[in-house]
Amino acid sequence: MxxxxxxxxxxxxxGFGTFRMPGVDAQPAVESAITLGYRHIDTAAMYENEAAVGGAIAASGIERSEFFVTTKVWHDQLGPDALHRAFDASLRKLRxxxxxxxxxxxxxxxxxxxxxxxxxxxLEERGLTRAIGVCNFNLPMIRRAVEEIGAPIASVQLEYHPFLSQAPMLAYLRGKGIPLTAYxxxxxxxxANDTVLAELGRKHGASAAQMAIAWLLDQAGVIVIPKAARxxxxxxxxxxxxxxxxxxxxAAVAALPKDQRYVRPPFAPDWDATAA
Incomplete structure (x- = not known):
């Protein structure tokens, strides 16, 4: 890998994404993923499955150093004290x-x-996390975090797939040496149901979904974390x-619509913002 x-x-x-795998039901799925060879596991406090992820890692018997584990703090706990409490809770659940x-x-x-x-x-300075990052920041937010605040951002996690362009963000991140993690x-x-991707897949002996992942992996500086229960x-x-x-x-994937954003919670930032 x-x-x-x-x-x-x-x-x-x-990596292996665990969104919408709440509770103990997530553990068998994570155990299966680990058995197949996944070592990058992505979770979050909001997913309510950190305990299951931790249980799967513990049950694997594989050295902790072999895993790359990501978790996240929810947007209502971003004050420093609340954030540290949230982190402690996540770490306990993950064991x-x-x-x-x-x-x-x-x-x-x-x-x-x-x-x-x-x-x-x-938290990084105390050795409790090896690196820090942000999800769902727009470009002005990223610029402020990196250029004004000087935060050592290790990755930016964003919605990214064949139907949504992240070209301006990718150009900026590549210039700073920061990878984009595609959720x-x-x-x-x-x-999986796109006819263009399906046609490309037939040429490669692959499925449409596999072509979407391959297209992302084909790009420099992109990490991919699909979710799969089976x-x-x-x-x-x-x-x-x-x-x-x-x-x-x-060229075929480039011709697909690139304005389809499917993750739009009411608290999302202004995705069209381009200037700080």
Whole structure:
């Protein structure tokens, strides 16, 4: 498995997402993923499955150092004290002595960004997380975090799939050496039913969903964290690592609509904002 080195940590380029796998039901799915070879596991306090993820890691018998574990703080706990309490709760549920990446899950309109990022850095300095990152920041927010505040952002996690362009964000992040982690890489299941991706898949002996993952992995500086509950889907996502796209494939995906954003909670930032 290829990894991307960022802020001194190596993040496997294909991870295992656990969104919408709440409670103990998540543990068998995570155990299956680990058995198949996944070592990058992505969870969050809001997913309500950190205990299941921790249980699966413990049950695997695999050395902790083999795993890259990401978790996240929810947007109503971004004050420094609340953030530290949230982190402690996550760590207890995960049954770990540290995480590899701790992220702001969503920005809050009233957060003190500098204070929140300083609280994340404090966790890193104490060895409780190896790296810090942010999710769902728009471009002006990222610029402020990186250029004004100077936060050592190891990754930015965003919705990214064949139907949504992240070109301006990718250009900026590549210029700063920061990888983009693509969540909802299958467009919440829509990629699996896309006729263009299906046609490309027939050429490669692959499914439409596998082509969506391969398209993301084909791009420099992109990490992908698809969710899959069934072992056969987990394996299919891993098998996408072996697909190599040609220029015709890239052109076909480039021609798909690129304005389809499916994750739009009421607290999301202004995605169209371009200037600080």
């Amino acid at each position: 290829d990894s991307i080195i960022t802020q001194g940590v190596a993040i496997p380029r294909l 770990l002595d540290h995480v590899d990446l701790y992220m702001i899950h969503w920005p809050s309109r009233d957060m003190d960004m500098a204070a929140t990022l300083e609280a994340l850095v404090a 909802a890489p299958l467009a919440q299941g829509r990629a 072992p056969e889907s987990q394996k299919a996502n891993l098998d996408a690592l072996a697909i190599h796209l040609g220029d015709d494939d890239r």
